[in-house]
Amino acid sequence: MATQVLTTPSVTVEPELCKGCGLCIDACPPDVLAFHKKFNSKGYHYAFYLGEGCTGCGVCFYACPEPEAIVVYKKGYVPEANEEVA
Amino acid sequence: MATKILKKPETFYERYERNPSADKKMPHYCPGCGHGNVHKMMAEALEDFEVDDRTILISPVGCSVFAYYYFDTGNIQAAHGRAPAVATGIKRAHPESIVISYQGDGDLAAIGTAEILHAANRGENITVFFVNNAIYGMTGGQMAPTTIVGQKTTTTPYGRQPSNEGYPVKVAELISQLDAPVYVERVSLMDNKHRAKARQAIRKAIKNQVDNLGFSLVEILSPCPSGWKLDPVDSLKWIEEYMIPNFPLGVYRDKTKEVQPYSFTRFEPDEEEIKKQLGITRETEKTFPKQEVPQRYQNPEIKVAGFGGQGILLLGAAIAQAGMLENYHVSWLPSYGPEMRGGTANCHVQVRETEVGAPMVSNPTVLIAMNRPSLEKFENDVQQGGIIMYDNSLIDVDPGRKDVEILPVPATKMADELGNTRIANMIALGALMGYTGLMSRETLYESLHAAIKRKRFLEINRKAIDKGYEFGQSKRV
Amino acid sequence: MAKLLMKGNDAIVRGALLAGCRLYFGYPITPASEIAEGAAAYFPKVGGTFLQAESEVAAINMLYGAASGGVRAMTASSSPGISLKMEGVSYAAGAELPCVIVNIMRGGPGLGNIAPEQADYNQVVKGGGHGNYKLPVLAPNSVQEMCNLTMKAFDIADKYRTPVFILADGYIGQMMEPVEFPEPVMHIDRKDWALYADAESKHNLISSIFLDPEELEEHNRKLQKKYALIEQNEIRFETFMCDDAEHLLIGYGIVSRILKTAVEKLRSEGVKIGMIRPVSLFPFPKAIIAELAGKVKNILVVELSNGQMVDDVRLATEFKTPIHFFNRMGGVVPATEEIIEQVKLQLLR
Numbered sequence: 001m002a003t004q005v006l007t008t009p010s011v012t013v014e015p016e017l018c019k020g021c022g023l024c025i026d027a028c029p030p031d032v033l034a035f036h037k038k039f040n041s042k043g044y045h046y047a048f049y050l051g052e053g054c055t056g057c058g059v060c061f062y063a064c065p066e067p068e069a070i071v072v073y074k075k076g077y078v079p080e081a082n083e084e085v086a
Numbered sequence: 087m088a089t090k091i092l093k094k095p096e097t098f099y100e101r102y103e104r105n106p107s108a109d110k111k112m113p114h115y116c117p118g119c120g121h122g123n124v125h126k127m128m129a130e131a132l133e134d135f136e137v138d139d140r141t142i143l144i145s146p147v148g149c150s151v152f153a154y155y156y157f158d159t160g161n162i163q164a165a166h167g168r169a170p171a172v173a174t175g176i177k178r179a180h181p182e183s184i185v186i187s188y189q190g191d192g193d194l195a196a197i198g199t200a201e202i203l204h205a206a207n208r209g210e211n212i213t214v215f216f217v218n219n220a221i222y223g224m225t226g227g228q229m230a231p232t233t234i235v236g237q238k239t240t241t242t243p244y245g246r247q248p249s250n251e252g253y254p255v256k257v258a259e260l261i262s263q264l265d266a267p268v269y270v271e272r273v274s275l276m277d278n279k280h281r282a283k284a285r286q287a288i289r290k291a292i293k294n295q296v297d298n299l300g301f302s303l304v305e306i307l308s309p310c311p312s313g314w315k316l317d318p319v320d321s322l323k324w325i326e327e328y329m330i331p332n333f334p335l336g337v338y339r340d341k342t343k344e345v346q347p348y349s350f351t352r353f354e355p356d357e358e359e360i361k362k363q364l365g366i367t368r369e370t371e372k373t374f375p376k377q378e379v380p381q382r383y384q385n386p387e388i389k390v391a392g393f394g395g396q397g398i399l400l401l402g403a404a405i406a407q408a409g410m411l412e413n414y415h416v417s418w419l420p421s422y423g424p425e426m427r428g429g430t431a432n433c434h435v436q437v438r439e440t441e442v443g444a445p446m447v448s449n450p451t452v453l454i455a456m457n458r459p460s461l462e463k464f465e466n467d468v469q470q471g472g473i474i475m476y477d478n479s480l481i482d483v484d485p486g487r488k489d490v491e492i493l494p495v496p497a498t499k500m501a502d503e504l505g506n507t508r509i510a511n512m513i514a515l516g517a518l519m520g521y522t523g524l525m526s527r528e529t530l531y532e533s534l535h536a537a538i539k540r541k542r543f544l545e546i547n548r549k550a551i552d553k554g555y556e557f558g559q560s561k562r563v
Numbered sequence: 564m565a566k567l568l569m570k571g572n573d574a575i576v577r578g579a580l581l582a583g584c585r586l587y588f589g590y591p592i593t594p595a596s597e598i599a600e601g602a603a604a605y606f607p608k609v610g611g612t613f614l615q616a617e618s619e620v621a622a623i624n625m626l627y628g629a630a631s632g633g634v635r636a637m638t639a640s641s642s643p644g645i646s647l648k649m650e651g652v653s654y655a656a657g658a659e660l661p662c663v664i665v666n667i668m669r670g671g672p673g674l675g676n677i678a679p680e681q682a683d684y685n686q687v688v689k690g691g692g693h694g695n696y697k698l699p700v701l702a703p704n705s706v707q708e709m710c711n712l713t714m715k716a717f718d719i720a721d722k723y724r725t726p727v728f729i730l731a732d733g734y735i736g737q738m739m740e741p742v743e744f745p746e747p748v749m750h751i752d753r754k755d756w757a758l759y760a761d762a763e764s765k766h767n768l769i770s771s772i773f774l775d776p777e778e779l780e781e782h783n784r785k786l787q788k789k790y791a792l793i794e795q796n797e798i799r800f801e802t803f804m805c806d807d808a809e810h811l812l813i814g815y816g817i818v819s820r821i822l823k824t825a826v827e828k829l830r831s832e833g834v835k836i837g838m839i840r841p842v843s844l845f846p847f848p849k850a851i852i853a854e855l856a857g858k859v860k861n862i863l864v865v866e867l868s869n870g871q872m873v874d875d876v877r878l879a880t881e882f883k884t885p886i887h888f889f890n891r892m893g894g895v896v897p898a899t900e901e902i903i904e905q906v907k908l909q910l911l912r
Contacts, residue, residue, distance in 0.1 A: 018477060
């Protein structure tokens with residue numbers, strides 16, 4: 001499968017690694033992150049990407065205290081094979 | 087090339103195997119805790135500067151006591167407050183390491199105040215991250231040194247009162263008063279803009295060490311939602327509203343453009359050089375033959391006493407030195423403890439055919455008294471049949487003992503005649519040896535080389551020994 | 564190599580450097596300051612570092628940091644300073660860090676005075692800080708031993724991953740005797756647990772934390788096994804005229820020197836008396852003491868303390884032999900005659 005250059009920035013939040021603190025949601029300039037209705041296995045309402053509007057600014061990445069809950073993909077990123085970029 | 091992806095820095099372990107919790111992927115910090123942000127910024131910088139392999143992180147006591155779960159670097163966990171001292175030790179052991187002392191407010195600004203102040207003052211080439219959240223998180227919300235006035239904690243249930251607890255300690259200001267630190271900045275995590283600044287400060291503080299510029303400290307005003315009993319987002323507002331007015335943000339010190347980088351060179355001398363530098367090689371390995379010594383003078387237990395400045399200790403040391411050169415077992419013990427005060431000096435010397443047991447001489451066979459108080463103090467301790475030698479140019483009374491040999495030597499007067507009062511001790515040395523025949527003149531000359539530091543004094547001391555020796559010989563019985 | 568006349572404190576510095584120690588962290592205190600001064604003079608001459616710390620607490624923690632780096636490092640102090648260091652000593656024991664700590668004991672409690680006592684025996688020999696740990700403790704009684712046992716201390720420290728104490732007193736520190744210096748140690752093996760600031764060692768962790776009680780228990784059991792091994796391998800003592808002895812004197816450090824002279828004098832009077840001197844205080848030479856105790860009528864233990872080592876003698880002999888005790892405190896050192904008098908009074912009656 002050929003890799004494709006990302007044309008729209010994107011963000012993923014790993015539900016099981018999110019503590020639901022809400023700092024990314026508070027920080028997000030285009031306001032495209034929100035609490036999910038569901039709980040993760042720890043009992044937190046985790047954050048999730050609404051699916052469009054991410055500018056790839058990376059603000060949420062630094063607002064998030066968790067090491068790997070959030071990944072931000074900027075425009076021009078070339079995903080690895082099998083990598084899911086939301 | 088700009089980064090196209092922001093993800094977990096490689097400086098973090100893939101899985102946190104050291105965490106005993108079943109979950110090896112999620113750090114132990116509470117939701118919204120600022121430690122996570124600081125960790126992430128540090129990890130990113132260490133990866134970017136490609137120094138994670140040589141980085142050693144010192145974890146403190148406090149919530150970040152387990153920082154070593156996360157960082158794929160060398161890790162040391164330190165006692166409460168002592169991280170800067172531990173950092174100093176490892177940095178001195180491995181100057182090429184990148185050492186980070188990571189500390190909270192209780193650790194750094196209360197129990198570890200001395201350590202941080204002095205590590206900063208020495209300009210240790212380390213990086214300190216000081217996470218200030220105005221409360222003790224780990225122990226459950228007690229007052230911190232940086233707790234602000236009026237703030238309620240479990241140990242200030244009515245709010246911090248300056249009349250009882252004083253004021254918050256301002257670390258960035260304090261450290262920046264010292265000469266050595268190259269970079270001190272206070273930043274906060276209260277919003278996007280400030281987090282970006284914090285990230286830059288953290289990078290700079292690490293880069294400074296990579297460039298060997300010296301001591302850097304970044305104070306980070308950081309949220310503790312659990313300790314403050316606020317939700318994470320409100321915690322950020324609390325920083326802005328209550329912490330910033332007490333802890334103004336900004337660069338307090340930046341000498342990074344002015345300072346010369348540290349340089350260190352390894353010096354690893356070889357065996358011969360080590361021995362030479364330690365002063366344990368001798369140019370010659372001279373030994374001197376023992377003399378025929380009358381039995382009553384053998385195995386002398388000698389006490390030398392006088393006032394400070396007479397060279398009493400040196401006289402004793404010269405006897406021991408000479409004894410060693412003639413292959414005797416010897417010991418020399420100076421008066422010790424309170425006796426040393428008040429201008430009197432004495433020492434104990436043993437010169438024996440067999441191993442020396444007790445080095446102290448309470449009942450000497452030979453007393454060398456160089457002033458009157460010494461004679462009076464020790465005269466009666468001398469063993470029957472022993473020798474009392476005294477400087478009769480300074481002592482105007484005669485020893486009363488009839489059961490010992492009395493040898494008056496006008497040592498100070500003879501020294502004066504030679505032109506230097508200070509060599510009276512060597513006249514006494516010569517006189518004792520001339521009188522008893524215990525050691526040869528050649529041995530005494532040689533002993534001077536070790537006992538006299540300044541070579542230009544050797545000649546006059548030699549003369550003094552000669553003079554004393556001849557005097558002593560003339561008094562032999 | 565020729566012998567050199569040297570002070571005990573200077574011999575410690577030379578011994579440390581000959582053992583390959585290159586880092587010294589210390590704080591001035593009488594009567595141990597001369598070690599710091601000697602270290603300040605000689606460590607830099609061979610590529611080492613001397614650092615005067617801001618406190619005893621900082622000094623021991625610098626040592627903790629340096630020892631984490633797998634290098635040979637040391638500190639020295641005297642009684643009140645050792646009390647301050649004990650937090651760090653416990654951490655170093657818990658984290659199993661090899662290092663050498665010298666205690667030139669002085670009079671206590673509190674500020675006490677600067678004269679020689681042996682009142683820190685319990686503190687140092689039984690551990691001193693919090694937790695289930697012990698440390699090898701070596702007690703030199705001559706200037707030669709100040710050098711040799713310091714070197715030995717570094718070997719023991721590395722071999723067992725433990726801090727090691729040199730326990731001496733102001734007399735041994737201040738006195739001069741001829742010393743024959745051993746050859747310098749030129750190579751120290753890389754330690755697989757230490758941090759060398761490289762990729763190979765970075766997964767090592769220096770820590771005394773074991774949160775899980777079972778894990779901490781396991782760690783403690785491991786430590787106890789190590790101490791048992793040390794008890795097997797590292798016992799050091801000196802006996803003097805014990806073969807036909809009917810009476811036994813026991814003392815360490817400066818006291819043993821006085822006891823030796825007392826034994827010589829008493830022997831010349833026809834008294835069948837001998838002496839044993841523990842050189843290692845932990846491990847304590849229990850077996851030989853028990854063996855000798857079985858052969859003698861009675862024992863006199865002499866200490867410059869309120870009676871600390873004497874308890875270990877009692878345990879070693881299981882109270883089977885009458886144990887007498889004589890002590891001086893406050894910095895008073897007994898003369899040989901005083902010991903002889905005590906022997907006659909307590910043992911020969």
